[in-house]
Amino acid sequence: MPSFAYTAYTQEGDKVSGSVTAVNEREALSVLTGKSLYPLEVAPQEKRVLWRGRRIKGQTMAVFYGQLAGLLRSGVPLLRSLSVLREQAADERLKMILAEIHQQVEDGASLAEAMARFPKAFTEMSINMVRAGGEGGFLEEALERVAAFTEQQEDLKARTAGAMAYPAFLAVAGTVIVTVLIVFFVPKFEELFAQLRERGELPALTIGLLGFSRFLQSWGLVMLLVGLVVGVLAMAQMRSDRGRYLVDFWKLKLPLLGAVFRNLAVARFCRVLGTLLRNGVPILRSLEISREATGNRILSEAIETASENVTAGESLATPLKASGHFPPTVIEMIVVAEESNTLEKVLVETADQLERQTARRLDLAVRLLEPILLLVLAGCVLLVVIALLVPVIKMSSAI
Incomplete structure (x- = not known):
């Protein structure tokens, strides 16, 4: 059974890290939730962080968030939206990241979970806002606010x-x-x-x-x-x-x-x-x-x-x-x-x-x-x- 590394917050607001054993990421999330932890990042230990390069320009990320929000608000499914933005991306680093995010979402991860693996591209604030938007059913609005x-x-x-x-x-x-x-x-x-x-x-x-x-x-x-x-x-x-x-x-x-x-x-x-x-x-x-x-x-x-x-x-x-x-x-x-x-x-x-x-x-x-x-x-x-x-x-x- 694979191990998953995680970073999470306790009920008191403390940031903790560790690992859990689970069949997949969804089960790992359930285990953490059962321990009264609020997951910030969960990923297989051998590929926890997939991008350690330079940060992508903030203006580039603002355009990405805005375009993704626009596509989702127009009724385009998330996976299709990620594919479209990946094809249109002028920044090669962003294109590579979007390809990885698309794959992770396709495998069952949420958008926030996939974003959390790229700390040099997505800030903690944007990850948490997207997570809150996804869980609360207002993802498009959350993305617009991040943009x-x-x-x-x-x-x-x-x-x-x-x-x-x-x-x-x-x-x-x-x-x-x-x-x-x-x-x-x-x-x-x-x-x-x-x-x-x-x-x-x-x-x-x-x-x-x-x-x-x-x-x-x-x-x-x-x-x-x-x-x-x-x-x-x-x-x-x-x-x-x-x-x-x-x-x-x-x-x-x-x-x-x-x-x-x-x-x-x-x-x-x-x-x-x-x-x-x-x-x-x-x-x-x-x-x-x-x-x-x-x-x-x-x-x-x-x-x-x-x-x-x-x-x-x-x-x-x-x-x-x-x-x-x-x-x-x-x-x-x-x-x-x-x-x-x-x-x-x-x-x-x-x-x-x-x-x-x-x-x-x-x-x-x-x-x-x-x-x-x-x-x-x-x-x-x-x-x-x-x-x-x-x-x-x-x-x-x-x-």
Whole structure:
């Protein structure tokens, strides 16, 4: 009798893994249900995860969800819909995945079970929403909501990246321009200022600039290599648990952008939790998934505490407020929503408001960053010009 590996949630909301022996997947699911477990993933142990490649683009997945929902709503059977989408898929990875999903569904697995074997293609949120939709008889609606959510998140990421592109370009261009000036242009004045240096009449600013230029000429490549090594080591450290924790902590403390990072993370939490609850996913499982969706370990800890509160039958808002990382308006809206039993609706509305506020705040931050960077660049160039011009004026007045 084959063994099936599984990942499931307990009634308390804890995530557990293990294996069971059963004739087929359906029997394995029945065994887990009998143990009061909520299966997230069940598969033969030797082929539990079938895809470990790079994640498929979110926009591609949004189109897939929307097209699948449209076909099912038009009355096309699931297997036929998967075949049609597989044939139409432009992404070869998605085409391969859909072929595997088609085979699994044909063998008796549900759509959510088949999707769960491809964690790099389908998020936990989408899998759980599809599972809830399949079990509740509203699969088309669940797929449409997943499509809308995925597209909205991709649009938000694109707007954020687009807003930061110009300031990043200014920072890089400014650094290159100033470095080229100091390394290649300033040394040409060394001989010209030799007599002033001998007489001790060379300004301190000019002496410092010439010294810095010589230093960069002699040690510039070494500094670049050291910087690369430090960068690689820092990236490796950032991948550790402690490194990620520190990065997430300081992201929230950044001037101008700290509030943007916080609001984006809180908006993701509210939208994922609200969307899952709206689709009938139990609140403990929804909290577990939305906790990971924040992308910030500081906020994730606060949500984990909130999950423990909910397990004990207490309020969701209290530990979130105690963490100090959630905006007061969000806390108040959650309190009112819990009292009026409209949590899923209010959470989605809160996410909409936060994203609009974040867009305005990000726009303001970018508008402030651009002149600041331009002023810094202009200031550096002006210092170089002054450092070179003052000795020239002294020399010309002495003639």
